[in-house]
Amino acid sequence: MPLKHILPGKLGFGTAPLGNMFRAIPDEEARATVEAAWDQGVRYFDTAPLYGAGLAEERLGEVLSTKPRDSYVLSTKVGRVILDERETETSDLGEKGGIFEHGNPNKVLHEWTAEATERSLKGSLERLGTDRLDIVWVHDIAQDFHGDQWLQKFEEARTGAFRVLSRLRDEGVIKAWGLGVNKTEPIELTLALDEPQPDGFLLAGRYTLLDHEHALTRLLPMAQEQGVDMVVGGPYSSGILAGGTHFEYQQAPAEIIERVGRLKALAEKHGVSIKAAALQFSLSHPASAAVIPGATRPGRITEDTAALNETVPAAFWADLRAAGLVSPTAPLPHGA
Template sequence: MIIESTLLNGPLGFGTAPLGNMFRNIPEEEASATVAAAWEAGTRYFDTAPFYGAGLAEIRLGRELVKHRRDEYVLSTKVGRIILDEVVIGPQEFGEKGTLFQYGRKNKIIYDYSADGTKRSIEDSLKRMGVDRIDFVWIHDIAPDFHGDEWLAQFEVARTGAMRVLTKLREEGVIKGWGLGVNRIEPVELMLGLSEAKPQGTLLAGRYTLLDHEHALQRLMPAAEAKGVQIVIGGPYSSGVLAGGSHFEYADASSEILARVAKIKALAQRHSVPIKAAALQFSLAHPAVVSVIPGASKPDRIKEDHDAMKAKIPDDFWRELRKEGLVASNAPLPIDR
């Protein structure tokens, strides 16, 4: 149980994508206060990536983490993209995330899943954060939504490049583990089928939530459990729509999604259940899941997340959620433990 035994202070982590100025221009003092609030609340697992604001999230996270001893927290970042010094005028093409970080740094970002690119990415991340080591490394966004029909070719580059480098680093004890960091289940399934790949875990964003879990539940989770690969859940609020926002899959939520959210919220209100509590505790109920990492860009959101983890949810809420077909009939729930 590599990831589970490494996590400090429980399974609730902090996803730092918002610190890269996701959706809006976040003041420096607000970003710093958010990380500080997470630490004060007891968060000890932090996940970031070079892609988040072209290095901005890593820089902001590092400024706060250097105030603490390195052995007091668990840190993960990602490889697959290199941040260049070159400044780009205008938007860059990144599939569905094309405008997600339009308020981030303007540095040019290139894909690179090769062995040399992986080593360079890790070195750059260490410098940006001002730390001496990274615990877990996820190969980022190697999926159809970012590479179209070329994603399998990019996956092959990662197989012979990033995966082999990270396996060696794991064997040498430089990192504790590696896996994929993706928004789709197809690349994870492909990775699990490789005889030479020995991932310890995978960060799966947005694919095992109250709103979207059917495919992961039926296909990916059983395969991950069989391989002993642990799952970290990112985006448990489905880009924010489950937490009062208007985005789903990084875009404006459709009327169909909003209607489903309304049903879940109505049920939660009848049982006096905070919607965040339902979302986090649902994702964590699956035995393959070891951590959930909601993002935040305001200090008060951190308290909401920690309160949600501690909230007592009546069994009748979960039973009714299942009875009304708002979750898959065989999705593990806290009452099933």
């Protein structure tokens, strides 16, 4: 089923920060943030076992279990199984290494086989306190592998997770499935397969004001041709576009800081918030079904809602293109 027929609105809530991403967040602050999202009308929530080794799912489930299940859309991911045993070594998460050091101490198994997919789903349902999921993403497939190993991991997912999720969709257990990644290549390869096709994909950090060229050139034309929708994750590029200091899960390099400075200067010239520019840009592509910024403070939810509804003048988008800060082929609001 197309994502645009499933998702209840353009703004969802990404829960990676609830897994103690970058910092330890008090339980009451996490709970208040989810409640704030609900009060602001957000009805799509995305999570994953990886986020704090199950912590984000637990925190999200604590709040959503008090809400009518038919009133919201819930997605989580497979590819990581949370074990009962404690992790005794530093988890190898590649570029995401260390960002969940304040999460649960459980060991995380990285596996995309059919058996691991079933185990992952079972664990997520328990942590979320629900009896069903709406959308399931195959998480970070082959993200930190290269060459033949990359293809081996992709094949593991193709013959494992992909087929399990296709079956569950066909049986009506879930409404849709796809890939949840921050690289475009796994999605491109999946769309080229002669296999049951995904309904959409969650692309994190690759359709933002700071990084969108590759997706525009290769992935999104394929997606549009096949009628596959995109959920945009990480619209603030790990926080650098929302006043933070991280880009791609690390401290932002000088060239990114300089580019963000140019974006902010142009936004200030037109009286536009940088959050509004970021969210509305990511949603302006015809393939975009929703955007899911993350947050750990209730006030951030209010900011995101305001940014989505803020009136951004066409002159701002025109100046953005003229300054070379977005691709000349990127769709922009107002057709600028």
